[in-house]
Amino acid sequence: MAACFETPAWATSERDLVAALDATHRLEQRLAAVKLSLVRELDGRGTATAQGASSTAVWLRDRLRIGVGAARRLVEMAATLDTAPAGIREALSGGTVDLEQVRVIAETVQTVQTAAGAQAADKAVAILVDWAAQFDAALLRKLGTRILDHVAPEVADATAEAALRAQDSRAARDRHVTISEQTDGRLRLAGILDTEAAAAVRAAIDPLTTPSGPDDTRTPGQRRHDALADVCRLALRTGELPENGGDLTQVVVTTSYDGLTRQVGIGALDSGLHLSAEAVRRLACDARILPAVLDGGGQVLDVGRQRRLISGPLRRALVLRDRGCAFPGCDRPPRWCDGHHMRHWADGGDTSLDNAVLLCGHHHRHVHRGDWVVQLGGDGHPEFIPPAWLDPEQLPRRNHYHRRR
Template identity: 70%
Template sequence: MVEELTQAEDAVAACIDAVTWARPEDELIAALDTTHRIEQRLAAVKLAVIRELDGRRTATTRGASSTAVWLRERLRLTVPAARRLVDLATVLENGNPGVRHALAGGCITVDQARVIADSVDSVQTAAGPEVADKALGMLVEWAGQFDPTLLRKLSTRILDHVAPDIADGAARAALDAEARRATRDRHLTLSTLTDGRLRLTGILDTETAGLLRAAIDPLGAPSDPDDQRSPGQRRHDALGDVCRLALRTGELPENGGDPAQIVVTTSFDGLTGQLGGGTLDTGLHLTPEAVRHLACDAAILPAVLGGAGQPLDLGRQRRLITGPLRRALVLRDRGCAFPGCDRPPRWCDAHHIHHWADGGTTSLTNAVLLCGHHHRHLHHSDWTVRLAGDGNPEFVPPAWLDPEQLPRRNHYHRRT
């Protein structure tokens, strides 16, 4: 397979520098159609490979928490994009060979394949395999005329065309299937921009969308006739108000042994002089004005820091790494320290590098922050962790994965 794909790659590479301006229009259109068809066929191969790797649990044996997370590292994808690939590969492999063949034949696109697979699955549940085959043929034919958005709209009434006698009775089943898809596809992604802000993207199911609108619509209304904020800015500010209200209730679950809270680090001189900025435990920076605003209603915890900002000593000797000592650990590791993991501090456990039961101390020099998956993985694999000369954790892979066993670090949480 690799040899054949390499030959295909060479053939494509030979076309990259083709002089397109000298080609007649008909030839360029034919090249476009052929390129698009090859792209879909390659997608079918890619999905088959992903499905096989997922079935073999390749990702977990290499230290990743899931195939989607491993694909993000391997192919430089976002986690939502990688997860969609894994989901579609599973759907096409487990119950929709016709859709897979249509994709492999270059007759439909990946996005159309998602729509058709969902629709055929619903039809098979409602009317059986024979009707599902009819629906598949009709949807593939429609895919030659309609984009994925229109195709999904048409697919909601596919039974009217292939099985009109049960169409009305199956409408409820279609609604239930749509609800299941909404549950499956729900997600919220927080992406850190280069300047420290966050981009929110995601899909909310109907119920959650209703809750969000009910919460932010009253707070997002113009505060007075002179309110100059745009609708988007008002919704942004309303979301912040909702979060503040939730934190003030004191009823949120604990986070790493502490009440739900935001932690801001600033210098004593900067705080008292009202001139210094601050840093959140996520690594984001705050202006002096924002620090002063938060300090009006906050607990102030003194900490001794080294010249390079390294926390030196916090808390008393004990087994559990909580309170001030955990805060110091979060300041240092910023999140799960395992290479390639982007889990934030609130999802992480504090791991004793030299186990407490074996005489290890409960101190910053004997602790590392790990998410639940990598905490378990470290305990049940040949990976080892240690603190490097600069006081930051580094991980040594097993020899079977890297014969040279070169230490690796997490680069997602670096401050610079």
């Protein structure tokens, strides 16, 4: 081994390098088998406690200078190998499988023996060892879930059904979502979804988590956040939620009129939480948000004037014109979009087709907080003028995705 280590690898042919790597790996597994047999014997003799250690794992930690977790795994693996069928021990000592594969094979074979008996377990060992020559431990575990199809097909379906029922029972017991309200009004979500709910959530948010274009700098976590929010907005738009959700929830935002027009005042929700001026103005674009605007003396000036809302025939016309989010490069469909006033309603902008554009949640926020200018081109379709730092010439850009459809 010392001679091999001192031999310069650069002088070896590629074919010999590959052969040497294979041989080294096989030798490593054979040495692992020897090491485990030694650990098992030392553990059985009680050598560790005789020398004053509290356990074999602790003794191994000090003796071999390894982490206690790794030491425990050695002891556990030694016990597993000691009771495993002979075929598994022979495969490891022969260098054809590694320790993780041995663990998977042993656990799978134990399941087979419980379900179908010793004869089926012996067949399973042979098949799994053969598979181990082709697949790593992770894939071997997946393949092992259907091993009964090969060694005991008469009980395979019933066993699989029982396993699924047990899995469903655990999932039903463990499912939960915790919503913790933070002091600043944000929510912390945590929980475990069962398989069916997880599939539904992934199907709903995965299409919305792809970057919306080259200018999308959101992290994957931020995209998942925005996708979940978009799904909730869509659910509110359906009008099919129970009475507590019914139609779209009417959020009342209270702010001073001067603050709203000058973009400096904060808003207060009816829950008592506060929103920034930017958030207030963005929400005011949504057709189903009802603003409550008060003057300096606290008198109500307006509560949701209908002429402000982009809804009904106007929204249908907007959908026919824009066909989805109009921001360049975005493929979000109309149902994910809000109606945005190009000239904000609080700044005197009217609610008309000429002053409205469809924007998805992400680009609605982006336009409100950024330096993009939205206007109608000569043909009556929206175009976006980028900020000078992005394009010094500030050439208007359009969304061509929906136009191709």
